[in-house]
Amino acid sequence: MDTWHLLLAAILLILLPFLVVFGAGDSRRRRLPPGPPSLPLIGSTVWLTNSLADAVPLLRRLIARHGPVVSLRVGSTRLLVFVADRRLAHAALVERGAALADRPSLTSTTLLGENDNLISRASYGATWRLLRRNLVSEMLHPSRVRLFSPARSWVRRVLIEKLRESGDSGAVVGTFQYAMFCLLVLMCFGERLDEPAVRAVAAAQRDALLYMSSKMAVFAFFPAITRHVFRRRLLTAHALRRRQKELFLPLINARRKFKKSHGGGVAGGEARKETTFEHSYVDTLLDIRLPDADSVNVGDRALTDDEMVNLCSEFLNAGTDTTSTALQWIMAELVKNPSIQSKLHDEINSKITTTTGADIDGEVTEEDTHNMPYLKAVILEGLRKHPPGHMVLPHKAAEEIEIGGYVIPKGTTVNFMVAEMGRDEKEWEKPMEFIPERFLAGGDGEGVDVTGSKGIRMMPFGVGRRICAGLNIAMLHLEYFVANMVREFEWKEVAGDEVDFAEKTEFTTVMAKPLRARLVPRRT
Structure with a gap:
């Protein structure tokens, strides 16, 4: 047993003479979703043997026992609801989108002295709308995406070179991660960094990401106690944040200087370095003014250094870890299914640009991929069977609502089981087989809409008002890099x-x- 379970066991022994099943009567009276019994202070009894950070296997068992809507309690007051049915998800997230557009606050965020001024964590309101609108219009608009086409072409060359260098080792996952960081670091900071600098940023990001996702969930349980018992975890988290700040602030300040000297970040006036890009995410953040009730000029507060660092970290995480994970799963399926890989290769060769000079270095261009239906089917099938996130980011009920005949009280945290929907044998033929043809004419996935606006068949990017803003660029990156690697x-x-x-x-x-793979060059 680890320290966490020893602590729970000690608390349970202290409370044993007073324990009664908690909340059962309330569940019957208010028709709350079914779930395991609960205890005062601890919440659901399953936390005595399971971790909140790795709840997916537990939830699958509960869904098999209770049905597609289940609930768990964390402590005496926090209720978590999980939904695994696509129709119920559509009714909740699309038909009644505003009611679930908010985010629950994280105790760990408060303990670290941070705020929720991030696109992924901000409450549904003015700050969230401002941050998301900035990202969508200034980085994800098609005109902005086209600006980064040379960057994607450069990263493709880096990726292919690194894969060649891997030789007989077969190790490819680290290469995927490094390539995606090369691209997203350039897009974020507007500078093409050398390999040691990119790897330093990547290490800082992954160390913080993995630690926060695996070690900080414990603070959801009676934080007045756990903040002292697990004080070393908070100290480690603070150290990881400091490391990010040490790496990011010099890059942010360099971009601030560049933006000032080049009139808004677009190249002009004095010459810029060859490695400096004309536009970046940091440029857009420098222009943001947040609403701030404590400011003399309400609505005219610049982002703080800490907020800038956290927003850059969010940008990097959103575009690197999920994409590199999806690439690993898709390429693993192509390794395991050589006939599918061969069919995809045939399509690529038949569609690539053949005009003079266009194919000089073997690139499958972004324009080429627009006319490759089987490539798109391969990507969609990879996201259906292997969504990088098996649950979306949690939602919070802004008002009391009903899901599947159950009452969801205001303030409840609600999440949706993405993988269960994409693998539902009632909705998909042979769901655990990799069959890209299902997304072509006549297949059971023909015409599927990953935005879920008309109906949900799969939702790897979430749906509704908090759908992933980077959906289109994520699909572009997956199609482009898979096509070129194949x-x-x-x-x-x-x-x-x-x-x-x-x-x-x-x-x-x-x-x-x-994934390990033996790579045989196709072109000499």
């Missing part, structure tokens, strides 16, 4: 080291046994 190499299993599709929960759901 054109450049034939991906084969390593003898004696076959692909294993067992899962492991980190920040995303990754392969428990990281």
Whole structure:
């Protein structure tokens, strides 16, 4: 037993003479979703043997026992509800979107002295709308996305070179992660950093991400006690945040200086360095003015350094970990299914640009991928079967609502089981098989809409008002890099080291046994 379970056991022994099943009568009276029995202070009894940070296997068991809507309690007051049915998800997130557009606050955020001024964490209101609108219009608008086409082409060359260098080792996951960080660091800070600098940023990001997602959930339980018992975790979290700040602030300040000297961040006036890009996410953050009731000029507060660092960290996490995870799963399926890989390679070769000079370095261009339906089907099938996040980010009920005939009280945290919907055997034929053809004409996934606006079949990016703002650029990156990797190499299993599709929960759901592949160059 680890320290957490020892602490719970000690509290349970102290309370044993007074314990009664908690909340059962309330559940019957108010028709709350079913779930395991609860105890005062602790909440659901399952926390005595399970961790909140790795709840997916537990939830699958509860859904199999109770149905598609289940509940858990954390402590005496916090109620968590989980929904695994696509129709109920559509009714809740799309038909009644405003009621679940808010986010629950995290105790760990408060303990770290941070605020929720992030797109992923901000309450549904003016600050969230401002931050999201800035991201969508200034970074994700098609005109802005096209600005970064040279960056994607550069990263493609980096990726292919690193894969060639991997030789017979077969290790590719680290290469995927490094390539995605090269791209997102450039987009974020407007500077093409050298390899040691990119790897330093990547290490700081992953260390913080994995620690926060695996070690901080304990503070959801009676924080007045756990903040002292697990004080070393808070100290470690603070140290990880300081490391991010040490790396990010010089880059932010350099961009501030560049923006000032180049009139808004667009190249002009004096020459810029070859490695300096004309636009970046930091440029847009420097222009933001947040509403601030404590300011003399309400609505005219610049972002603080800490807020800038956290927003940059959010931007990097959103575009690197999820994309590299999806790439790993998709390429693993292509390794395991050589006939599918061969069919995809045939489509790529038949569609690539053949005009003079366009194919000089073997690139499958972004324009080429627009006319590759089988490539799109492969990507969609990868996201259906292996969504990087098996649950979306949690929602909070802004008012009392009903889901599946159950009452969801105001303030309840509600989450949705993404993987269960994409693998539902009632909705998909042979859901645990990798069949891209299902997304072509006549397949059971033909015409599927990943935004879920008309109906949910799969929701790897979430749906409703808090849908992932980067959906389109994520699809672009997956299509572009998969197409280029398949054109450049034939991906084969390593003898004696076959692909294993067992899962492991980190920040995303990754392969428990990281993908290794033997890469055979297709072009000489």
